[in-house]
Amino acid sequence: MSSLPRRIIKETQRLMQEPVPGINAIPDENNARYFHVIVTGPNDSPFEGGVFKLELFLPEDYPMSAPKVRFITKIYHPNIDRLGRICLDVLKDKWSPALQIRTILLSIQALLSAPNPDDPLANDVAELWKVNEAEAIRNAREWTQKYAVED
Amino acid sequence: MDSDNEFLDNVDSGNVSSGDEGDEDFGMDVDPASSTERQLDTEEYQYKVLTTDEIVQHQREIIDEVNVVLKLSTPTTRILLNHFKWDKEKLFEKYFDGNPEEFFKCAHVINPFSKGTEAVRQKTTRNHPEECEICFSLLPPDSMTGLECGHRFCLTCWREYLTTKILTEGLGQTISCAAHGCDILVDDVTVTKLVPDTRVKVKYQQLITNSFVECNQLLRWCPSVDCTYAIKVNYAESRLVRCKCGHVFCFACGENWHEPVQCRWLKKWIKKCDDDSETSNWIAANTKECPKCSVTIEKDGGCNHMVCKNQNCKYDFCWVCLGSWEPHGSSWYNCNRYDEDEAKAARDAQEKLRSSLARYLHYYNRYMNHMQSMKFENKLYASVKQKMEEMQQHNMSWIEVQFLKKAVDILCQCRQTLMYTYVFAYYLKKNNQSMIFEDNQKDLESATEMLSEYLERDITSENLADIKQKVQDKYRYCEKRRTVLLDHVHEGYEKDWWDYTE
Ligand SMILES: [Zn+2]
Ligand SMILES: [Zn+2]
Ligand SMILES: [Zn+2]
Numbered sequence: 121m122s123s124l125p126r127r128i129i130k131e132t133q134r135l136m137q138e139p140v141p142g143i144n145a146i147p148d149e150n151n152a153r154y155f156h157v158i159v160t161g162p163n164d165s166p167f168e169g170g171v172f173k174l175e176l177f178l179p180e181d182y183p184m185s186a187p188k189v190r191f192i193t194k195i196y197h198p199n200i201d202r203l204g205r206i207c208l209d210v211l212k213d214k215w216s217p218a219l220q221i222r223t224i225l226l227s228i229q230a231l232l233s234a235p236n237p238d239d240p241l242a243n244d245v246a247e248l249w250k251v252n253e254a255e256a257i258r259n260a261r262e263w264t265q266k267y268a269v270e271d
Numbered sequence: 272m273d274s275d276n277e278f279l280d281n282v283d284s285g286n287v288s289s290g291d292e293g294d295e296d297f298g299m300d301v302d303p304a305s306s307t308e309r310q311l312d313t314e315e316y317q318y319k320v321l322t323t324d325e326i327v328q329h330q331r332e333i334i335d336e337v338n339v340v341l342k343l344s345t346p347t348t349r350i351l352l353n354h355f356k357w358d359k360e361k362l363f364e365k366y367f368d369g370n371p372e373e374f375f376k377c378a379h380v381i382n383p384f385s386k387g388t389e390a391v392r393q394k395t396t397r398n399h400p401e402e403c404e405i406c407f408s409l410l411p412p413d414s415m416t417g418l419e420c421g422h423r424f425c426l427t428c429w430r431e432y433l434t435t436k437i438l439t440e441g442l443g444q445t446i447s448c449a450a451h452g453c454d455i456l457v458d459d460v461t462v463t464k465l466v467p468d469t470r471v472k473v474k475y476q477q478l479i480t481n482s483f484v485e486c487n488q489l490l491r492w493c494p495s496v497d498c499t500y501a502i503k504v505n506y507a508e509s510r511l512v513r514c515k516c517g518h519v520f521c522f523a524c525g526e527n528w529h530e531p532v533q534c535r536w537l538k539k540w541i542k543k544c545d546d547d548s549e550t551s552n553w554i555a556a557n558t559k560e561c562p563k564c565s566v567t568i569e570k571d572g573g574c575n576h577m578v579c580k581n582q583n584c585k586y587d588f589c590w591v592c593l594g595s596w597e598p599h600g601s602s603w604y605n606c607n608r609y610d611e612d613e614a615k616a617a618r619d620a621q622e623k624l625r626s627s628l629a630r631y632l633h634y635y636n637r638y639m640n641h642m643q644s645m646k647f648e649n650k651l652y653a654s655v656k657q658k659m660e661e662m663q664q665h666n667m668s669w670i671e672v673q674f675l676k677k678a679v680d681i682l683c684q685c686r687q688t689l690m691y692t693y694v695f696a697y698y699l700k701k702n703n704q705s706m707i708f709e710d711n712q713k714d715l716e717s718a719t720e721m722l723s724e725y726l727e728r729d730i731t732s733e734n735l736a737d738i739k740q741k742v743q744d745k746y747r748y749c750e751k752r753r754t755v756l757l758d759h760v761h762e763g764y765e766k767d768w769w770d771y772t773e
């Protein structure tokens with residue numbers, strides 16, 4: 121692997137120095153482009169109390185292309201599919217090289233607070249979210265308890 | 272960027288194409304007897320084949336025309352025109368609508384007359400180092416640049432950003448500022464300034480030329496593989512255009528010229544055929560069983576008159592309907608007409624689906640059959656060429672043997688027309704005029720099959736001398752039948768005879 125660009129070094133330093141509440145991203149010991157991420161479920165959301173593990177990878181042409189992010193912890197959310205892939209505009213067409221790991225993770229946290237069933241990735245979840253929001257939220261709470269809360 | 276084009280000689284006087292050029296091309300290959308084509312062959316029937324350089328030139332002409340009025344910078348005008356799909360009337364209309372803020376905002380351009388822009392300019396004439404938000408480097412202001420929106424990044428990051436957008440994402444005129452959430456577009460002069468790599472610049476030029484052609488209603492790329500010409504018309508409508516590469520197609524939809532069926536029905540049909548491709552696969556297969564002895568027979572020529580290869584059978588039958596060939600040559604030939612009464616009998620509740628499939632297959636079969644036959648006619652061109660050479664050895668002049676090529680040309684035209692008549696017929700509701708249409712179709716089909724058979728079988732080196740008259744008679748008859756059919760359909764369009772099933 122080529123030497124780490126200044127941007128990644130600096131961004132990682134700043135991420136360590138000024139951590140964001142509820143978000144924790146630590147680079148892998150062997151690969152400085154791979155981050156172990158933990159996002160806590162936002163208050164007043166069905167994911168409250170949950171601790172969600174994600175992985176984040178900075179591709180070779182980062183920051184010209186977006187980081188690759190995926191939920192490892194199972195989550196019941198209309199914009200996140202079974203494999204943990206996330207449907208989020210800033211990870212796709214709205215990506216800008218002026219965005220950072222920090223802003224991306226904040227956007228993901230915001231997505232947990234405000235699911236968008238009209239732009240779904242997990243169709244069955246989105247469907248239920250639209251026709252019976254109460255039940256969908258119940259499911260999301262259940263999944264959070266089952267998969268994202270460590271006893 | 273722009274200066275590149277100034278070297279192009281401006282031979283073409285402007286946008287008005289010379290009809291002559293098109294006409295000449297026509298006289299060569301297109302059936303002169305077809306009145307539908309002759310009708311169109313007037314001054315309003317104008318189009319022009321443009322090279323890539325001419326397209327770039329044409330782009331500049333439009334920009335200049337707009338700038339005479341708006342007096343904006345060329346790159347800004349280019350972005351505005353692109354936003355309005357190169358429709359300058361629309362641009363003017365919106366511009367003089369009176370809301371300049373809205374006008375420029377919609378086109379993702381900073382209003383060049385707004386005061387805010389000045390403020391940004393002043394703000395950016397600073398002396399102390401700035402941090403590039405992309406690479407996090409602290410750099411002197413002259414290493415930083417940005418658009419009128421005021422988002423500044425270093426030259427290296429801009430270069431990388433633009434290169435990625437151009438090469439990886441294939442964006443041209445629609446690359447926006449690198450800042451998150453900023454939709455101000457990067458103009459072509461800026462791109463060219465910031466990207467030094469020639470390869471990237473060439474790709475960029477291709478992309479903006481391409482988007483110019485694709486969004487401009489009066490232009491269309493020739494759909495032929497590897498052809499780089501575009502066709503320019505004065506009115507966007509369904510019409511036959513012939514590219515300099517020889518490809519003939521419909522300007523409105525880009526499909527092969529599909530008279531008499533209209534673009535919208537053809538589009539529906541093609542989609543239907545794609546959706547039903549599994550059904551069509553087995554039908555399109557080039558083999559069938561002899562209806563009498565079940566020996567497998569491969570279709571190897573364009574003619575539909577099949578003779579069983581089994582020497583003990585030698586059954587004459589029609590490839591399309593598998594019926595005996597005998598009636599096909601006679602006046603009550605009705606291989607083309609789907610028998611609605613027969614279908615009705617089969618159409619009881621449970622069989623409804625099957626019968627609609629049968630109806631579709633009926634038309635599909637005939638459509639595909641003419642398409643397949645047309646492919647075989649290419650082989651016929653080769654054999655006819657050989658025959659023409661033979662004839663020239665039998666004391667006929669080059670000009671005297673051209674009738675053979677002409678015969679194959681007409682055969683292909685008739686097949687192409689027939690092919691699309693089945694698409695037309697599929698969507699057609701039965702009425703008195705549709706019956707007349709089917710009669711015309713039947714006549715043309717029968718005449719075409721006779722011509723095809725004649726060209727494939729009956730020309731031998733022994734009878735070369737006296738064959739000319741016969742071939743000419745046959746193709747003239749085909750031509751006449753084709754004209755009658757097309758004129759009738761067009762009359763129907765004018766007089767609103769046609770009802771459709773969907
Ligand atoms: Zn930079
Ligand atoms: Zn900007
Ligand atoms: Zn062409």
Ligand SMILES: [Zn+2]
Nearest residue numbers: 521523524534
């Ligand atoms: Zn068309």
Ligand SMILES: [Zn+2]
Nearest residue numbers: 561564579584
């Ligand atoms: Zn047989």
Ligand SMILES: [Zn+2]
Nearest residue numbers: 589591592606
């Ligand atoms: Zn038949």
